[in-house]
Amino acid sequence: MPPAAAEPLTPERILETTEEVLRRFGPTKATVVDVARALGVSHGSVYRHFPSKAALREAVTDRWLAKSVVMLEQITSAPAGSAPSKLEAWLEALFEAKRHKAGDDPELFATYTVLLAENSGTVEQHLAELIEQLGRIIAQGVADGSLAAPDVPAAARAVFDATGRFHDPQYAAEWFSPTIVAEFEAVTALVIRGLRA
Amino acid sequence: MPPAAAEPLTPERILETTEEVLRRFGPTKATVVDVARALGVSHGSVYRHFPSKAALREAVTDRWLAKSVVMLEQITSAPAGSAPSKLEAWLEALFEAKRHKAGDDPELFATYTVLLAENSGTVEQHLAELIEQLGRIIAQGVADGSLAAPDVPAAARAVFDATGRFHDPQYAAEWFSPTIVAEFEAVTALVIRGLRA
DNA sequence: CGAGTGACAGATATTGAAATCTGTCACTCG
């Protein structure tokens, strides 16, 4: 990247550069000074756009999480497909997306795992959005009679909790075991069976 | 404790003292020298009974894990009770046992969590024993027609995986949320429903 | 003998001084 630029210094540019710096140096060594250096400005300028290093890192985290929400929203609001098959597709898409992120660039994934741990508020909000999507799929199933759930939000939460081993980054190391796909399928099948009308 | 003792130095006594030292100093500061000092012997003597510090810590871990297995075995092999209710009781006993351990003495629990992390082989064996117990309960249910499972060991594994949030120590911090019991019950109900004939 | 010792080498952990970083603010300059 060009070390200096005539372009105006926007939050957007700062976020992009922060991602780049995190990618290069990792979560412990990446500093605000590094970001400023990469942008060709003084670190004081970065503080004009973000009130603290923590806020900057949180904004990067938020951006990263938003991508999965958008991807899964495609499945959630697809016009075709039964609720049970949507549920299965949604859970598999979530698992596969995480698994590929963790496998393709383990260091970057570890970096984001650290960021996630220090921004539990942001993560919680993101999880709530995912669970809300699950709730919409389950509600569709309840409406067309394919699923049964006395309390849809609670059922959505239960499905999410029960599949935690396949989306919680704390388990990332296990996602490359030769039996993991069979285990994922067993849990998914059990959960969907438990939800059927 | 008496710093010196005329009693012979047995593996048993060393293990007890090691537990004591771990309890007092925590997993990072507890040393073999500390254990020897507490026993009133030289650290060389400890190495007559355990080949390494790692082996000593592993033996302590093993001992600790064995207790839950014994407690849950009571439920597993109880003569009375339907398989679904046994399953529920077993999962609840596991959750409550862990929750109380974590709540009653958080530091000691954290110490054992560190020990667990450095002895993944021992932990895996312990988990296999727990899953084997679940398998026996499910097999009972299949035999009496209350449960359906094409592959009993796989179903046992799936039940254990699906309830991970309520027994994996990595989630201990969440076990004191005001909604955790409702969440546990929702997942348990979902899983048992998924297993019903 | 053989359970226990303690001095030793190499590995690991602790400590405190120096370097770097975070966050602020009075200032510059287009």
Add this chain to the structure above:
DNA sequence: CGAGTGACAGATTTCAATATCTGTCACTCG
């Protein structure tokens, strides 16, 4: 004016010297 600066104080991290620990082994002594 107002985006950007850079020197500064206090907090945090790094680094190298120092201390402690792990694991071995030739030895003691009941």
